[in-house]
Amino acid sequence: MTARRQQTRLARQVGELAFAVPAVVGHRLARMALAGPMPGARDRREFSGMVNEKGVAFANAWTAMGWQMLMSQQRLAFALCRAAWMPWLGGGGLALHRHWQNTAQQVMAAGIAPVHRKAVANARRLGRSR
Template sequence: MVSSKQLRLTRDAAQMANAVPQVVLHRVSRMMTAGVVPNRRDQEEFYRMGAEKVAAFGESWTAMSMQAMAAQQQFVGWWMQTWWQVALGGWTNPPTFQHLSNSAQRRWMNSMLDVAARGMAPVHRRAVANAQRLNGKR
C-alpha cells in the first residue's frame, strides 16, 4: 500500500521534473544571448542562480541531517522499549519476531521518506518558484 508520504514525495518529484528543464532552458538561453558581456539584469540572474544552489544545498543537507538524527533517536527509543517489554515479560502475548521486524521496517521506511522529503523541500521550493518567475506566472 502506498502511503501519503510516498504520494507527496512522488508529487514533488514530478513537479521538479517539470520545473527544472524550464528553468535550465530559460537560463541557458539567457546565457547564450547575453554574450561575452552580460548586462546588469543578466549578471544578477546568473549570480542568483549560483547563490540559490549553494543555499538550497546547505538547507537540504541540514534538514536531512536533523531529520535523520530525530529518526534514529525515535527508532532507538522504540526498539529499547520493545526489547525491555519482551525481555521482562511485560506482554502476556508477546508479538512474534516477524511482527517486530515488520513494524521496524515500516518505521524505518517512514523515517527515510521523511528524510528524503525534508531534503527535497528546499530544492523543490526554489525550482518551482523559479519556473513560475522565469515564465512570468508570478
Template sequence: MIVSLLCYCRFMKSSYPALSTRLSKQALELSIAAPQVVAQRVTRMALAGANPSARDQKEFKQMSDEKVTAFYESWTAIWAQMYKSQFAIAQTMMSAMTTAMVAGKQPSAASTLSALSRETSKVLSAGIAPVHRKAVSNAKRLSRG
C-alpha cells in the same frame, strides 16, 4: 535520482500514503521545474552574449548563489531529520523488545522495519524540499519573464 525516488515512493505508497504522496509530488514537480529553469537560463545566457546586461549579471549571480544555499539547506534538513529519525527508530526498537520480553516471545522486526521505512521517507522528503521549493519558484518566476 528522481527515478529511484519515484520507485521508492511506489513501494511506500501502501504503507504510508501521506508520506509517499508528498515525496512523489516533490520528485515529480522537481523533475518538471528543473529542466524548465535550465532551458530558460541557458536561453538567457545565449541571448546575453559576451556582454551581459546588469540585469543578466544579477540573474547569473543569483543562479549560483541560490544553488549553494538550497543545497546547504538540504544537507541541514537531512541532518536534522536523521537526528530525529534515529530517536524514533530506537524508540520503536525498544518498544518492540520490551513488548516481546513481557510476552515472553521473540521480538518482531516488522515494527522496526516499518519505522525505518517511514523515517527514510521523512529524510528523503526533508532533503528534497529546499531544492524543490527553489526550483519550482524559479520556474514560476522565470516563466513570467
C-alpha cells in the same frame, strides 16, 4: 503524516521537479546565449543569483536531512527500548522494517523540499519574465 500521504507528497514533488528544472535550465541557457560576452546588469544579477541559490539549497537540503535522521534515530532508540523492556506489546521485526522504510521516505522528503521549493519558484518567476 501517514506513510501513504508522505509517498504521494514525495511523488508529487519529484514530478513537479521533473517539469520545473528543464524549464529553468532552458530559460537560463537561452538568457546566457542572448546576453553574449557582456551581459547587462539584470543578467548579471540573475547569473550570480543562480550560483548562490544552488549552494543555499544544497546546505538547506543537507541540514533538513540531518535533522530528520536525528529525529528518526531517536524514535528508533525509543522503539528498541520499548521492545526490549516490554516484548509483550509487540513491535518486533515488522515494526522495525516499517520504521526504516518510513525513515528513508522522510529523509528523502526533507532533502527534496528546499530544492523543490526553489526550483518551482524559479520556474514561476522566469516563466513570467520576458
